[in-house]
Amino acid sequence: MSHQPYETWIVDPPPLNSEQMHSLEAHLEGCAECRGLRERWAHVRVALERPDMAAPRPGFARRWQAGLAERRLREQRRQAWKFFLACSSAAAALFVFLVAYLAVSTTPVEWVQAGVKAISSSAGYLTTLRDVSSTWAQVVPPVLNLAFWFSMAVTVCLLVFVWVFALWRTSLGGTIQR
C-alpha cells in the first residue's frame, strides 16, 4: 500500500481541503502503519514545539576573551611558521633550480676554475682593503678615525636591534593586544 501523500500530510500537514481530509481519514481507517505514525508524531511534535534553550555555564564571555588572546597567539605563530616555510621553500626551489641550471649549462672543470678564480680574487680584494685601511689610518686625524669607527659600531648595533625586533614580532612574544 502506498503511504504517500498521507505520510507527508501527517508529519507536515499543509492546509488540507475537505476532499483531502476525507481521503486521509479513509486511508487512516485502513492503514495501521499511518495511524501509528500519526499517534507517535503527535507525541514528538508536542516535545518539539516546546523546546528549552540550553545555556552555557556562567562566564562564557569571559572565557571567550581569555581564549581570544590565546587563539591570536596561536594564529600568529602559525602565520610566522607559514612565512618561514614559504621563504625556506622558495630558497630551496631557487637553489635546486640554480644547481640544475649550472649542471646543464657548465662542466665540472668550469666549476673548479670559477672556484679558484673566486678564491684568488677574494684574496686580492682583502689585500687591497688592508692597504686602504692602513693608508686611511695614517692620513686621517685620530679623532675623525674614532668618530668613524663609533658611527660604524652604532649602525651595526641598530641593524642587529631591528633584526632581533623583527624576529620577535613574528614569533612567540610579538602578539599585539588590541
Place this chain on the structure above:
Amino acid sequence: MSNLEADWLPKAIQGDQDAFTNIVETYQRPVFNLCYRMLGEALEAEDAAQETFWRAYQNLRRYDPARPFATWLLSIAAHYCIDQQRKRRFNTISMDLLPDEEVPDHAPTPEKVFNQLDEKGQLQKLLARLGPQDRAAIILRYWYEFSEEEIARTLSLTVSAVKSRLFRARKELAQSWEVQAAQNLPEGRKHESPAL
C-alpha cells in the same frame, strides 16, 4: 535593525574587541544551544560555541549586512557542528553518556511525554538518531523557528532539499519515539504494537 547590528557590529568590524564581546554575550545562548543540540555534550558544545565565535571574529569583514547576523552566526555554528559529527564517523552520541530512562507510569499523554523527553534528555536521544544535516534542519526549525528558506540559506541547501530532509527527520523522530517508548514499557509489553 537591532541595536546590535546598528551599534556593535560596525565597531566590531572595525576591530573593537569590546563590541565583539557584547555580541558574544548577546548570542552565547542561541549558539551554545545549537551546538549542544547538535553534539549532545555540554563540554563539546562549549568548545564548539567558542570556535564559532572565533570563526565569526576572524571572518567578520566577510559578513554581508544584508543578511541577518543571527542567521550568519548560526550558519557558522551549524556547519562546524556538522563537520564535527562527520569527523566522529557515526551519527549517534554515546548512549552511556545520557541519563538512564525511567519506566513511565501509565499510557503517556503528550504532556507527560514532553516532560519526560525534556527533563530526562530523551529529546536529545531522539535527535541523536538523526544524521547531522537532518538534525540541524530540525533544530533550526523548532528551536529557532526558521522558515524553510532560512534553513536552506543557513545550511547551504536548496529549499526542496530542506523540505525532504525535514520530512525524513520528522518520520525518523516518530519512529525513534516508538523505539524509545517500547524501551520504556514494562518487560512484558515490549513487543506489542504501539498502534494497539
